[in-house]
Amino acid sequence: xxxxxxxxxxxxxxxxxxxxxxxxxxxxAMLSNACAGCHGTNGGSAGPSMPSLASxxxxxxxxxxxxxxxxxxxxSIMGRIAKGYSDADIATMGEFFSKQKLHATxxxxxxxxxxxxxxxxxxxCGRCHIEDGREGKDDTPVMASQWLPYLHxxxxxYQSGKRKMPEKMAEKVKPLSNDDxxxxxxxxxxxx
Amino acid sequence: xxxDRRSFLKLAGAGVGAAGLPMIGRAAExxxxxxxxxxxxxxxxxxxxxxxxxxxxxxxIEVVLIERNDHFVSCPFSNLYIGGVIKDLNPLxxxxxxxxxxxxVTVVQAEVTGIDPAGKVVTxxxxxxxxxxxxxxxxxxxxxxEMKGYDAAAMEIMPHAWKAGPQTVLLRKQLEAMKDGGNxxxxxxxxxxxxxPGPYERASMxxxxxxxxxxxxxxxxxxANPDIxxxxxxFKKGWKDxxxxxxxxxxxxxxxxxxxxxxxxxxxxxxxxxxxxxxxxPPQRAGQIAVAAGLVGxxxxxxxxxxxxxxxxxxxxxxxxxxxxxAGAMPKSGYSANSEAKICAMNVVALMNGKETTEMSxxxxxxxxxxxxxxxxxxxxxxxxxxxIIAVPxxxxxxxxxxxxxxxxxxxxxxxxxxxxxxxxx
Ligand SMILES: Cc1cc2nc3c(=O)[nH]c(=O)nc-3n(C[C@H](O)[C@H](O)[C@H](O)COP(=O)(O)OP(=O)(O)OC[C@H]3O[C@@H](n4cnc5c(N)ncnc54)[C@H](O)[C@@H]3O)c2cc1C
Numbered sequence: 001x002x003x004x005x006x007x008x009x010x011x012x013x014x015x016x017x018x019x020x021x022x023x024x025x026x027x028x029a030m031l032s033n034a035c036a037g038c039h040g041t042n043g044g045s046a047g048p049s050m051p052s053l054a055s056x057x058x059x060x061x062x063x064x065x066x067x068x069x070x071x072x073x074x075x076s077i078m079g080r081i082a083k084g085y086s087d088a089d090i091a092t093m094g095e096f097f098s099k100q101k102l103h104a105t106x107x108x109x110x111x112x113x114x115x116x117x118x119x120x121x122x123x124x125c126g127r128c129h130i131e132d133g134r135e136g137k138d139d140t141p142v143m144a145s146q147w148l149p150y151l152h153x154x155x156x157x158y159q160s161g162k163r164k165m166p167e168k169m170a171e172k173v174k175p176l177s178n179d180d181x182x183x184x185x186x187x188x189x190x191x192x
Numbered sequence: 193x194x195x196d197r198r199s200f201l202k203l204a205g206a207g208v209g210a211a212g213l214p215m216i217g218r219a220a221e222x223x224x225x226x227x228x229x230x231x232x233x234x235x236x237x238x239x240x241x242x243x244x245x246x247x248x249x250x251x252x253i254e255v256v257l258i259e260r261n262d263h264f265v266s267c268p269f270s271n272l273y274i275g276g277v278i279k280d281l282n283p284l285x286x287x288x289x290x291x292x293x294x295x296x297v298t299v300v301q302a303e304v305t306g307i308d309p310a311g312k313v314v315t316x317x318x319x320x321x322x323x324x325x326x327x328x329x330x331x332x333x334x335x336x337x338e339m340k341g342y343d344a345a346a347m348e349i350m351p352h353a354w355k356a357g358p359q360t361v362l363l364r365k366q367l368e369a370m371k372d373g374g375n376x377x378x379x380x381x382x383x384x385x386x387x388x389p390g391p392y393e394r395a396s397m398x399x400x401x402x403x404x405x406x407x408x409x410x411x412x413x414x415x416a417n418p419d420i421x422x423x424x425x426x427f428k429k430g431w432k433d434x435x436x437x438x439x440x441x442x443x444x445x446x447x448x449x450x451x452x453x454x455x456x457x458x459x460x461x462x463x464x465x466x467x468x469x470x471x472x473x474p475p476q477r478a479g480q481i482a483v484a485a486g487l488v489g490x491x492x493x494x495x496x497x498x499x500x501x502x503x504x505x506x507x508x509x510x511x512x513x514x515x516x517x518x519a520g521a522m523p524k525s526g527y528s529a530n531s532e533a534k535i536c537a538m539n540v541v542a543l544m545n546g547k548e549t550t551e552m553s554x555x556x557x558x559x560x561x562x563x564x565x566x567x568x569x570x571x572x573x574x575x576x577x578x579x580x581i582i583a584v585p586x587x588x589x590x591x592x593x594x595x596x597x598x599x600x601x602x603x604x605x606x607x608x609x610x611x612x613x614x615x616x617x618x
Contacts, residue, residue, distance in 0.1 A: 023500045023539075026553040026575075033245070033534040034555040034573075037527050037612050038604075041244075046614040050607035076597040076604055077571055081555065084573025084587035089553075153600070 028096040031089055044103030049149040054100035060141040061094035074162045102134065104192040105145045117187025120180055124172045133188040144191035151185040222300070222319030228253045228544055231314055231323035233304050233481065235259030235288060237266075237526040238329030238514030240616040241533035242540075247295040250541045256298045256321055258314070263287050264616075265356040267387065268526050269609050274353065274364050275397025276405075277564045283609075284356065286617035294618055304330075307485040309507040325540055328487070328495075329514040329529060330479025331355070332386050335493070339474045340449035340458075349452040350470040353394075354386060366469045367401060373408040377467030379447040379457060380415040381475040384494070386515050386524045388422035389570065391415070391473060393560035396427070399435040400563055411439050412465060414457065416446035422523075423560060423570055423590050430562035430595070447472070478516035487512055494518045499581045500549050502536040511536050520581025522574055528556045530612060531574075551576050559605035566598035567605045 032043070035053065039045050043053030053061065067073035068082040085093070121132065129136060133143035143151065157163035158173070165173065173181065232243045235257055243257040266284040273281055288299045302316035313322050334352070336342055342350070353363040367376065376398060380391040395413050402409045420427050420443075431439050449458040450472055457472065458464045477483065477493035487504050489496040495512040497504055499520060502511045513519075513536050514529035522528045531554040539549045554574040561567045572588030574581050591597055 023549040023551045026551050027538075029249075030535065030538060030550050031553050033538075034531050034553055036534075036615060037530040037555065038557065038608050040611045041615050041618075045607070046610045048607060048610070049603050050611055076591075076600045077557065077569055080571045080588050081557075081573060082587075084555075084575075084584040149603075153603075 026089070028092045031085070032093045032096040035093070040103070042100045043097045044100070045147060047105065047107070047147045047149075049147060049153065051146060051150045052103040052105075053097040055102040056094075056097050056142050057136045057139070058091070058094035058098040059139040060136055061097055062090055063139040064141070065090045065094070072164070074157055102142075102145060102192075105147065105189070107148055107189050109148065109186045109190045113183040113186035114190045116180075117183035117185070120176075120184055121187055124176065125169075125184065128166075128169065129188070132191045134191060143188040146189060148185060148189040151189060155181060155185060219315055220319045222302075222316065222321050223256070223298070225322040225324075226254055229323050230255050230325050230327060230540060230544070231321055232257045232327045232329065233259075233314065234329040234331060234479070234514070235261070235264055235299070236329060236331055236514070236529070237612075237616065238331075238529035238533045239327070240264075240286075240288075240291060241530050242327045242329060242513060242537050243297045244291060244295050244615075245534050245537035246541055247297055249538060250545070251296070253541065253544055254298065255296075256300060256323075257288070257291075258300045258302055258304055258316055258321065259288070260301070260303045262301050265360070266526070266609070266613060267354070267356045267390070268612075270353070270356040270360045271390070271394040271397040272561055272564075273360060274367065274394060275401045275561075275564075276364075276368075277397065277400070277561070281356070281360065284613075286613055288617070290618045291616070304481050307481065307510070309485065309510060312509060323509075325509055325511065325544060327511045327513065327533075327536060327540065328479075328482055328485075328516060329512075329533065330481050330516055332476040332478065332515045332524075333480045333483075335475040335477050338448065339472065341452065342450050342472055342474055346450055346452040346472075349455075350450060350457075350472045352472055352474060354390075354473050354476075363469070363471055367398065370406065370409065370468050372406040374406070374468035375410045375412060375466075376402075376469040376471065377412045377414065377457060377465055378471040378473070380413065380417065380473055382416040382446065383421045384524060385473070385476045387558070388523050388525075389427075389558055389560045392420055392422070392427045393562075394471070395439055395441075396430060396435070396560070396562045399431070399438045402438055403435060409438075412467065413439060413441045414445040414447050414459065414465060415441065415443050418444050422558075423568055425593060426568040426590060426595075427560075427562070429593065430566070430568070433595075434563055476515075478512070482512060482516045485510070487516075489518065499576050499579060500535075500552055501539040501543065502532060503543075511540060520574070521572070521583045522554060522556055522581055523558070525556055525558050526612065527558060528554070530615065531555050552581065554581070557608070559601060559608060561602065561605070562595075562598065565602050566595060567602040568595070568598055569601055569605070 045052040065082045068078040128140040158165045272278045292299045302318040306315040351359045351363040353359040447457045487495040504510045513532040515524040535552040557571040559569045568591040572583040
């Protein structure tokens, strides 16, 4: 370091390694830990309405953040937060959360609805929400163990037209009754 | 001091040192230090998270968390309790047993009475504890010298309720006991203080209670600041829509003296205001232990720190996070303390291992309830630029002005509290 800097450091009595060293740019954990105050440690949410990010697919997170950022997807707060990150930051965080263990939840679900949903899911949703919602094709989000109130809120946003449903998903969702949808959401919330 | 020493000598066993000589002037060592130890002072929003994340990142570092109480009551959401929206403080209260068990944090319930930065030792009411690095998250104490007449006895008559717990319960009880038609007075100190929107959320919750239960009563807010310090537009709209004629907001009214016997507060010797219930929020500074350790800056109130490591610029080896520190653009909030704790933890681990440090990236969010079912928020993302913590341009901001998201935010705010308290306690 320069003489000038050292002189200052000596004068103020602060000559520590931390001040000397050049710091590395924010790492995946540095970026992602800041989200945990809302989404839970390592993205495992304690609920009941805040979504878990743990084990969410990288593509789904990147897609969600992009849409929050440009306003395409409605949000109460994520739009304001997503604007603070570059595309590279977002990809880094997506990678971080995708590597965390699925946050299995013990939610109160209706057993009859879960059973009904289990029967409906493969033929209606299983093309994209694969492995009982534990995985997602391309940018399809993981829904296994996701908090039920959150799934309800997102489904309402879809059905009111505020959140745009992928066309192929809409084709499957539209013919179903409200009870069917309700059963499907209970099913996904129950998957561990 | 003498009492303290006597009591910890008793605790240490016999008041006799290892060599069998009476120990004079130095307390017994509470626990011998192994290879690497970080001591964290304060089991609140910042301290619990620093302790946990250091252990999550490096199990070879022993972490000792020292906190004076055996539990912690959250200030966030305590305004909802004061306003009767939540019925008790249980959902706001955490213990330390799971944090200790899950992460191997050694939790010591003791009062820290002194820090020796050169010897790297803290003195507590139970004995001394040595450290390699020290993290302080002691929160705030009050600048009582700027509020004449406001002493410990006055606090029992005119509660501050700015540290959650018995004070919060007292204010709630006083409000409930107040007759319909009585007036509550609340004083707000000049910024910076803990939680910029906190006083205005409190005003909203008190007004919510009065509207429902004491329609003839009023709340007078005496604010030392020239205007509402945070989310001003949103609070003003919320008050106009819901509490017209209930909240009497008076800006630029700096209360400098109280007379508990007369239930009166005085504004710079010019004007006095009477109340049936009086909530005095005094001016604040970093927790006393940080002042005693010589960590406060030129303003004598807050602790300047390195924006990457949160290491004090006054004392090497000591890191300060949370309300007590000056973190550039980051406000004094629970979310900031949480975020700062993780940044600090990561860099403390790096420094303990002689590794490169990492630049900070942080977030703050603060939800404020306007009614029992509507909340508004402020959010920001922070980064370092030219050695200073700044809010990332063109990001963050406050909720939409038309309250279109307020009901949704009131739902998510509850989950925020649950998640952040779960982070702190498990
Ligand atoms: C009414 C109100 C509402 C608020 N609402 C929000 C909100 O909605 N969102 C938000 O983000 N923030 C909010 N805040 C702010 C938030 O409470 C603080 O910013 C946060 O608590 C700061 O964390 P900290 O770790 O610095 O201090 P604290 O959380 O206060 O923790 C300090 C701990 O240190 C201990 N301690 C201090 N000195 C010693 C010592 N010498 N020995 C042993 N132990 C010691 C204390 O007992 C305490 O447990 C609110 C504050 C108030 C007053």
